[in-house]
Amino acid sequence: DIQMTQSPSSMSVSLGDTVTITCRASQDVGISVNWFQQKPGMSPRRLIYRATNLADGVPSRFSGSRSGSDYSFTISSLESEDVADYHCLQFDEYPLTFGSGTKLEIK
Amino acid sequence: EVLLQQSGADLGKPGTSVKLSCKVSGYNIRNNFIHWVIQRPGKGLEWIGAIDPANGNILYTEKFRGKATLTADTSSNTVYMQLSQLKSDDTTIYFCATYFFDQWGQGVMVSVSS
Numbered sequence: 001d002i003q004m005t006q007s008p009s010s011m012s013v014s015l016g017d018t019v020t021i022t023c024r025a026s027q028d029v030g031i032s033v034n035w036f037q038q039k040p041g042m043s044p045r046r047l048i049y050r051a052t053n054l055a056d057g058v059p060s061r062f063s064g065s066r067s068g069s070d071y072s073f074t075i076s077s078l079e080s081e082d083v084a085d086y087h088c089l090q091f092d093e094y095p096l097t098f099g100s101g102t103k104l105e106i107k
Numbered sequence: 108e109v110l111l112q113q114s115g116a117d118l119g120k121p122g123t124s125v126k127l128s129c130k131v132s133g134y135n136i137r138n139n140f141i142h143w144v145i146q147r148p149g150k151g152l153e154w155i156g157a158i159d160p161a162n163g164n165i166l167y168t169e170k171f172r173g174k175a176t177l178t179a180d181t182s183s184n185t186v187y188m189q190l191s192q193l194k195s196d197d198t199t200i201y202f203c204a205t206y207f208f209d210q211w212g213q214g215v216m217v218s219v220s221s
Contacts, residue, residue, distance in 0.1 A: 001168075006151075034208055036152075043202055043211035044152065055209065087152050089208065095168035096142070101151035 006099025
């Protein structure tokens with residue numbers, strides 16, 4: 001199975017900060033990576049699809065990038081509503097696998 | 108608008124089964140796979156499997172093969188997941204989601220208790 005190693009597991013950040021979360025794939029998954037936001041008690045929401053594409057209705061402060069087998073998710077100028085858990089997913093090969101998640105908290 | 112409406116919270120005794128439903132509106136489930144995902148308390152997401160209602164093709168992650176059984180009813184545009192041989196470890200939240208993970212159900216809590 002493909003492993004998605006996500007880091008960090010948690011971050012304490014300030015409003016207005018730029019936040020970057022990374023997932024490293026254990027083998028080539030191309031651009032088959034999505035990023036999700038999940039707020040407490042809610043279902044995940046897809047923010048980024050195919051590594052770099054912003055989903056409909058998602059603010060432009062969210063972005064995704066890829067460098068080899070490293071996939072990054074960035075929030076520029078963090079807002080209070082961005083406090084949530086974030087997850088990556090590879091869908092290049094079955095079984096699909098998620099990263100272990102990153103919890104964002106405000107300092 | 109695509110909506111995935113999951114059945115309400117379910118309670119099962121150890122060793123029994125529960126059957127969860129995911130009714131889809133605004134989208135024909137014959138179009139593509141529907142996924143099921145588990146999220147244990149305070150943990151990340153884990154893919155259980157997916158079903159293609161158009162042809163009955165089913166994919167499972169090895170860990171859930173034999174634990175989860177996916178079915179679909181195209182006449183009601185609903186997919187189901189039966190969880191068998193329930194254990195306390197199965198107590199958690201289960202989600203359904205569309206093929207591209209762009210729409211998710213609200214999640215359903217399954218509790219296993221004697």
